[in-house]
Amino acid sequence: MSMVPLSSYLILSAVLFTIGVLGVLVRRNILIIFMSIELMLNAVNLALVAFSREFGSADGQVFVFLVMTVAAAEAAVGLAIIICLFRNRKSVNVDDSNLMKW
Amino acid sequence: MEIVVFAIISVVATVCAIFVISHRNPVSSALFLIATMVSLAILFLTLNAPFLAAIQIIVYAGAIMVLFLFVIMLLNLRKDEFGPERKRAQRFFAILFGFLFLILIATAIDVGLSTVGNPEVSTTKLAPAGVEMLAELLFTKYLFPFEIASVLLLVAIVGAVVMAKRKL
Incomplete structure (x- = not known):
């Protein structure tokens, strides 16, 4: 069975991360910006798992496990913030909520 | 075998990720994000991490994305509430700097792998086994x-x- 080299996984991870960065930069819909952040977290997870196999240790997998925990917590709190924001501004456009306080 | 799976899955994951950020409707974006996560779970399987593949599908594609869809449903957006997207110049510069960022990471990977060198274990190891x-x-x-x-x-x-x- 032929192995895919580590560099291929890292490049795929970099491409996915860049797409996530682009999503944050280009889109105005706060939900899609949030999804782009999840995409970036996933890209980093892929790199960690690839390293974990390359070095033959499970430490990278533990990191991925913890990243997923943090991502779940972040999603819950972030979506609660989005609901709050929508209740106050009646919009999901980030340009409509560019002031900390009014 | 692994190369074929990797080639197919990487294309699927990248295309779905591009759809996530380019689709107008947030529900479609969420569904494409689920597709990306499932394809990453398949990559985890080929990387000898079956537990993480399961967690990826249960927690990410299951719990977190269902939460997303619930919030989209709760906000009950109409078409006109999506708002205008960024201006052309802004999009152009975002894509330009995105590519520069990608080149930066690729260079960092290249330099890092060539200086650290491929670890000796890489040929013998058959994974930490799950x-x-x-x-x-x-x-x-x-x-x-x-x-x-x-x-x-x-x-x-x-x-x-x-x-x-x-x-x-």
Whole structure:
């Protein structure tokens, strides 16, 4: 069975991360910006798992496990913030909520 | 075998990721994000991490994305509320700097791999083999972060309820 080299996984991870960065930069819909952040977290997870196999240790997998925990917590709190924001501004456009306080 | 799977899955994951950020409707974006996560789960399987593949599907594609879809449903957006997207010049510069960023990471990967060199283990290793080793690490070396993670989840639950509830 032929192995895919580590560099291929890292490049795929970099491409996915860049797409996530682009999503944050280009889109105005706060939900899609949030999804782009999840995409970036996933890209980093892929790199960690690839390293974990390359070095033959499970430490990278533990990191991925913890990243997923943090991502779940972040999603819950972030979506609660989005609901709050929508209740106050009646919009999901980030340009409509560019002031900390009014 | 692994190369074929990797080639197909990487294309699927990249295309779905591009659809996530280019699709107008947030529901379609969420569905494409689920497709990306499932394809990453398949990559985890080929990387000898079956437990993480399962967690990826259960927690990410299951729990988190269902939460996303619930919120999209709760906000009940109409078409006109999506708002205009960024201006042309802004999009152009975003894509330009995105590509520069990609080149930066690719260079860093290249330099890093060539200076560190490919580790000797890479030819012999057939992976840490899954769940047992992960569990052992999680309850010995990484016990403290593991416990902290549970506190983090508790705080997140309380925070989400406090913020999303209209009246406490």
